[in-house]
Amino acid sequence: MQEETDMPTRKILLDEEDIPKQWYNITPDLPKPLPPFIDPETKAPGAGIVPRIFPREILGQEMSQERWINIPDEVREVYRIWRPTPLFRAVGLEKLLETPAKIYYKYEGTSPAGSHKPNTAVPQAFYNLKEGTERLTTETGAGQWGSALAFAAAMFGLKATVYMVRASYDQKPYRKMLMNAFGAQCYASPSEQTASGRKILQEDPDNKGSLGIAISEAVEDALVNEKEANYSIGSVFNHVLLHQTVVGLETQKQMQIVEDYPDVIYGCIGGGSSFSGMFWPFYHDKVSGKAPKKTKFVATEATACPKVTSGEYVYDHGDTARITPLVPMHTLGHDFIPAPIHAGGLRYHGIAPTISLLASEKQLETEAFNQVEVFDAAKLFIRSEGIIPAPEPSHAIKAAID
Amino acid sequence: MQEETDMPTRKILLDEEDIPKQWYNITPDLPKPLPPFIDPETKAPGAGIVPRIFPREILGQEMSQERWINIPDEVREVYRIWRPTPLFRAVGLEKLLETPAKIYYKYEGTSPAGSHKPNTAVPQAFYNLKEGTERLTTETGAGQWGSALAFAAAMFGLKATVYMVRASYDQKPYRKMLMNAFGAQCYASPSEQTASGRKILQEDPDNKGSLGIAISEAVEDALVNEKEANYSIGSVFNHVLLHQTVVGLETQKQMQIVEDYPDVIYGCIGGGSSFSGMFWPFYHDKVSGKAPKKTKFVATEATACPKVTSGEYVYDHGDTARITPLVPMHTLGHDFIPAPIHAGGLRYHGIAPTISLLASEKQLETEAFNQVEVFDAAKLFIRSEGIIPAPEPSHAIKAAID
Secondary structure (H helix, E strand, O other): OOOOOOOOOOEEOOOHHHOOOEEEOOHHHOOOOOOOOEOOOOOOEOOOOHHHHOOHHHHHHHHOOOOEEEOOHHHHHHHOOOOOOOEEEOHHHHHHHOOOOOOEEEOOOOOOOOOOOHHHHHHHHHHHHHOOOOEEEEEEOOOHHHHHHHHHHHHOOOEEEEEEEHHHHHHOHHHHHHHHHOOOEEEEEOOOOOHHHHHHHHHOOOOOOOHHHHHHHHHHHHHHOOOOEEEOOOOOOHHHHHHOOHHHHHHHHHHHHOOOOOOEEEEEOOOOHHHHHHHHHHHHHHHOOOOOOOOEEEEEEEOOOOHHHHOEEEEEEOOOOOOOOEEEEEEOOOOOOOOOOOOHHHOOOOOOHHHHHHHHOOOOEEEEEOHHHHHHHHHHHHHHHOOOOOHHHHHHHHHHHO | OOOOOOOOOOEEOOOHHHOOOEEEOOHHHOOOOOOOOEOOOOOOEOOOOHHHHOOHHHHHHHHOOOOEEEOOHHHHHHHOOOOOOOEEEOHHHHHHHOOOOOOEEEOOOOOOOOOOOHHHHHHHHHHHHHOOOOEEEEEEOOOHHHHHHHHHHHHOOOEEEEEEEHHHHHHOHHHHHHHHHOOOEEEEEOOOOOHHHHHHHHHOOOOOOOHHHHHHHHHHHHHHOOOOEEEOOOOOOHHHHHHOOHHHHHHHHHHHHOOOOOOEEEEEOOOOHHHHHHHHHHHHHHHOOOOOOOOEEEEEEEOOOOHHHHOEEEEEEOOOOOOOOEEEEEEOOOOOOOOOOOOHHHOOOOOOHHHHHHHHOOOOEEEEEOHHHHHHHHHHHHHHHOOOOOHHHHHHHHHHHO
């Protein structure tokens, strides 16, 4: 029989009872109020079409000034399938880098769809079910958000229709199969299902699609079928970001277990939901005076799509077709077409208004990396940790290694 | 603030310290001794080429009469990346079926390669490193075993060469990418890398390959490069099955936590490693008189490849090319070509000798299902549990639902 050795614990685990009971909403803690949405038709403050495609509870959360929002039991019940997620101590990477620093990472890859996206897909599906919606529509690029929504819809017996950018649809057949397995319909966009899709196909039958086109199709589907269908979004909006705070709230409990507190928190930003889900609760510690350290927040983006490091902080549309209201954000312009890099989830021209406000108020820092240096960092991570990170979080890994 | 409700716990978790310190070997507890291997050249008992392609420690475990075998610290350290794995209480499925029975399933999908296969890939890589091997060779069909070995090799800095059946190689590009990400070479088999591969390609350049051909290539590669390379196998052999007992040993601890004990244990059988890893420790409870119940063990297979339900218990080769020794097992014949069903991992003509012996001694039962009824069962599971099971374990889910 071998003697017990003192191997460091790799995974810091919580019980299902530790799944947060409330989400944290950063809005009341921001250094200044968020500027309002502008209705693209009237050019005056207003939410435009938004109230026609979201349930009331989601609209309420989007505008909420409440700091803490209760998580329904039905949502926590589904969260239990994969939450709480492990916080890993990166013992292999620390050894490889010969660093005295302790490196931790929160691993959301154990969710049924493989990413953090179900954290918001589940409550969105639940509120829609509660308010009588029969079907959810959405767009997806690489497929992570589409499969998360397909999973969430299945959990509450809702139908789901996903418009997937044709280039991805052709390249990633497994993502489509995953959505189908959860019972969702998945169409290559532009599709024959909508007027906007048909119009594009008539002019260019081989059109490879774009996230902008897919959003237009999903929103049109929800507007045309207003009685039975609603639209669901995977990032950028406040309600999405606040649903993701279960990630940071769990991490706070896990850091308490190992009696540690972060000096720096790194995350990657596409629309901003994964990074916000992690750092918002620590930002609350900071503004409420609870933080034992001056924690730095660092958002990492791709040099191919540097909205915060190089973009302007102005009012812009979230979609290419300009159906959605104008929002105040760092943007490269709604018609910006990023290079086809691997980190598809970071190829969004704008960013969540909350991130933009915090960046302009110097509450967070931003760094941009190119995909070659990011892939080299991911390789170090794979060989030392044994886990293959997605291209998006590899940007944060690059920053942490530096 | 909501009141705490009594939602049942879905996941029964263990700490990293609960990872077993020893594997269980069923050999000394079998109702009769295992018949010896027969050397295909001499036709007398003997291991044939086996000692030339495996490290001594693995050979020792293959023949071991020890009931408990220590797990090296270096192996437990890598196991910590994903072990202990959760035992799920299938609360959603129980509700859907309106059954008073409690259903549990052990979820091995959180491993870096996505299956139970790394449980044996990691110790195999470790023992090879210890004995000076520089490179491992193996075959893979659907890609699960190949990616597990690629991961394990990366963890110990070994090179890995995987011969992947060409039909899968073409259909499953992501599996190849996964192996490459871990630093392994992956060739479509038949390949230009070996004499046996070149011979087949010369006669039939479009040959789609088979597991038999891929095994021949991997074994040839290890024999030709005997000084630097060894071969590694993913199932059937005793040493592989005993490495998998970490699954059942953890499950025993988890059942203790919920104060329960199984009436029936279902598993699927391709080569037999996943089912054996689960039921062997419970079989030990039974023969040692520790079991509080008369637990039934049920192996499920595909009607397309019914080796135990319809095959003969005779001496047969494990590979199509008949390089490997003759082993006593239930088999459909080494030249049996199963229908191209989805459950690729169950399409093996034979089965582990230990399973065969236990089946012939009526220590376990076998049921065969066709893929249509299995897929229907998987659909029920997905909608109620939110987790998409692989086609192989879906056979066990089908049996459990019945």
